[in-house]
Amino acid sequence: MSEAMQYDIFVVVIYIFVFLFGAVVGSFLNVCIYRLPKEESLIKSNSHCMSCGTPILRRDLIPILSWCLLKGKCRACGEKISPRYTVVEALNAVGWVLIGIKMDILSTGLYCILCCLVYSALIVVFFMDWDTQLISNYVVAVIAILAIPEYLLCASKSGLDLKSHIIGLFIISVPLLLIFLISKGKALGLGDVLLMAAAGLYLGMARSIVAFFVGIVVAAIAGLILKRVKGDSQFAFGPWLSVGILVAMLWGWDIADLYMNFTGLGELIYGEGYVSNLPFNY
Numbered sequence: 389m390s391e392a393m394q395y396d397i398f399v400v401v402i403y404i405f406v407f408l409f410g411a412v413v414g415s416f417l418n419v420c421i422y423r424l425p426k427e428e429s430l431i432k433s434n435s436h437c438m439s440c441g442t443p444i445l446r447r448d449l450i451p452i453l454s455w456c457l458l459k460g461k462c463r464a465c466g467e468k469i470s471p472r473y474t475v476v477e478a479l480n481a482v483g484w485v486l487i488g489i490k491m492d493i494l495s496t497g498l499y500c501i502l503c504c505l506v507y508s509a510l511i512v513v514f515f516m517d518w519d520t521q522l523i524s525n526y527v528v529a530v531i532a533i534l535a536i537p538e539y540l541l542c543a544s545k546s547g548l549d550l551k552s553h554i555i556g557l558f559i560i561s562v563p564l565l566l567i568f569l570i571s572k573g574k575a576l577g578l579g580d581v582l583l584m585a586a587a588g589l590y591l592g593m594a595r596s597i598v599a600f601f602v603g604i605v606v607a608a609i610a611g612l613i614l615k616r617v618k619g620d621s622q623f624a625f626g627p628w629l630s631v632g633i634l635v636a637m638l639w640g641w642d643i644a645d646l647y648m649n650f651t652g653l654g655e656l657i658y659g660e661g662y663v664s665n666l667p668f669n670y
Contacts, residue, residue, distance in 0.1 A: 603632025
């Protein structure tokens with residue numbers, strides 16, 4: 389067997405492991421989505437059927453596979469189990485693999501892992517806010533904490549310095565906080581403000597701006613669709629900010645480059661003939 393083939397097999401094995409571990413973490417994300425709004429312990433109580441209350445057997449807790457084998461029904465009472473649990477597990481597993489491929493996990497290592505963890509936190513924010521219009525401070529804190537190793541260990545991978553992280557913390561969250569205070573919480577929630585503060589700390593200045601504007605565009609489109617389908621224009625903002633943060637985390641530099649070069653903003657700021665090639669330190 390050639391070295392090239394051995395390397396290819398090794399890469400495939402790595403991504404299979406990433407998928408499986410991502411699915412397991414996705415199962416834990418379901419627990420977070422369900423229990424955090426109720427302020428229940430994430431570890432003390434066992435998973436149980438929402439219909440009959442029967443504890444779920446360990447063999448029925450295999451992510452994705454168990455739901456398929458049980459045909460989406462509880463083994464004890466036969467009631468249907470929401471497919472969303474499996475959707476969350478699959479989203480996390482597939483998302484981790486795609487992030488690994490996009491960032492080349494073998495060369496970026498820890499930075500790629502941190503981005504996968506942020507992605508998982510965003511999944512919790514998306515579904516929790518969608519269900520309850522609440523964003524857990526614990527999840528927001530996780531994103532903010534991940535910014536520390538991102539800066540200390542991965543500066544060369546992310547292209548950010550401490551100044552960019554600090555500016556990112558305030559550049560979107562402060563205007564949102566003013567909107568929150570002026571509207572007395574009617575325009576948006578404090579959770580949205582804290583989410584953008586934590587995301588900005590992780591992403592830095594340029595990508596946090598991209599995240600916010602992508603979130604606004606996605607929210608506008610989603611709002612029009614929801615109003616047409618449900619006749620109600622009120623919806624949670626957090627899920628769409630989460631989409632914007634994810635897009636910025638993966639393609640933020642490309643979007644910022646495209647905007648600065650297309651609009652000529654780079655030349656206006658830095659002089660004629662300037663071509664934006666982010667990331668660079670601010």
